Amino acid sequence: MSERDITTWKIIEEELGRPSIFRSRESLAPEYVPDTLPHREDELRQLAAAFKHLVINPGSFSQRILITGKVGTGKTVTARVFGRDFTRLARRKGFDIRYIHVNCHRNRTLHNVVSEMAKQLGLSIPLRGLSVKEIYDAILGFLEDNDVYAIVTLDEFHYFASIVGSDNVYFLVRTYDDSHYAVKRLNFIFISLDASSLNLLDPVTESYLLRNMIVLKPYTSRQLYDILKYRAKHAFYENVVDEDALKFIAEYEGVDTGGSGNARHALEILMLAGEAAENEGRGRITLEHVRAAIMKTSREIIDISDAILYSPLHELIVLLSIVRLLRRTGKPYVKIGDVEREYNIVCESLGLQPRRHTQVYEYVMNLKKAGIINARTSGKGQRGRTTLISIHYGPLDLLEKHVEDLISRRLGVVSP
Ligand SMILES: Nc1ncnc2c1ncn2[C@@H]1O[C@H](COP(=O)(O)OP(=O)(O)O)[C@@H](O)[C@H]1O
Ligand SMILES: [Mg+2]
Secondary structure, three states, X not given: OOHHXXXXXXXXXXXXXXXXXXXXXXXXXXOOOOOOOOOOHHHHHHHHHHOOHHHHOOOOXXXXXXXXXXXXXXXXXXXXXXXXXXXXXXXXXXXXXXXXXXEOOOOOOHHHHHHHHHHHHOOOOOOOOOOHHHHHHHHHHHHHHHOOEEEEEEEOHHHHHHHHOHHHHHHHHOOOOOOOOOOOOEEEEEEEOOHHHHHHOOHHHHHHHHHOEEEEOOOOHHHHHHHHHHHHHHHEOOOOEOHHHHHHHHHHHOXXXXXXXXXXXXXXXXXXXXXXXXXXXXXXXXXXXHHHHHHHHOOHHHHHHHHOOOOOHHHHHHHHHHHHHHHHHOOOOEEHHHHHHHHHHHHHHHOOOOOOHHHHHHHHHHHHHOOOOEEEEOOOOOOOOOEEEEOOOOOHHHHHHHHHHHHHHHOOOOOO
């Protein structure tokens, strides 16, 4: 073996032997279905109530439920968790209920949707060449012959409705309207971004679905914190992520704290922050890893460079002071008083006369309005009320450099 081979060998061996911070990276993937869903208990209960007849008086009617909510509010996962657990429980009671989940983005025609249903039910007939009607009849026949019931989720239904037209939607919605089957075995969950996809339907069906609508609200930062904590416990080894990092992501994404309440985005940030820490060979995820992840998942840093391009000089110096303090302290927030002190120091070093307190406060508010920083008044528990300032994107070292360059240009100094 040559010397070169030995070093290569060593590098690979070291890499393979390096402990990972991930206990289960896959469990953060968007398609992963977790054991439970914090903060979706009520919705799961509503679903259970809606499909209760399947184990009490099966076949008495065909239930149709509509789930709506913005992206990342847990529509897909709530339906899947419900389907998985409901069918398991029913099985224990001796009922054969199948859960079928069809994504209408992937299956864009009625034929594809119906074929997918047949496939997931395990129908052993060749579907090729069969018409929609023939496949559907085969499905209904299969359920009848085997004494099976099914809950079918049509995910991204708004998309389906918008491209296939009302006739095709009716085909599914009115399954039992003129069928000879007395026992109604097919039940539906329609998932849609909002209720507008119902426009296609007749008023009776529309009002029926509106009454059977479960609306998933965007998550608040506290809810996201619980979700992140729960998912992080599965994904990472102990002590890899601390509360601060999770709170930081939760506040960035929480609907009550200026985010969109999107759990998918929050989990993606956690995943990317974990990967960044792992790539650096670190055993912990820091706020800086989280900031870097946020930057990777959003275009905010690009957006703000436009926003600050025309900021007055002293506003930029205030921003620079905030960035430097956040970096130095490693904390999620800094107090406005500390920012002002830092601002005075920076002004001095640049040979500039600092602006007054009220003016500094106004700069902070402007930066907030432009979406460059977050600022809020400290709540109870803090001695005296103060304004807390944070920045949810990053990395801060790049941001600091960016702002320094702008200031140098403004002062007519060529930065090194
Ligand atoms: N309450 C929750 N608890 C745990 N994970 C959740 C919860 N809600 C959403 N998630 C996760 O967030 C991501 C987005 O959820 P998803 O169901 O795909 O949202 P939607 O279908 O509304 O766009 C998925 O990875 C999902 O597992
Ligand atoms: Mg979805």
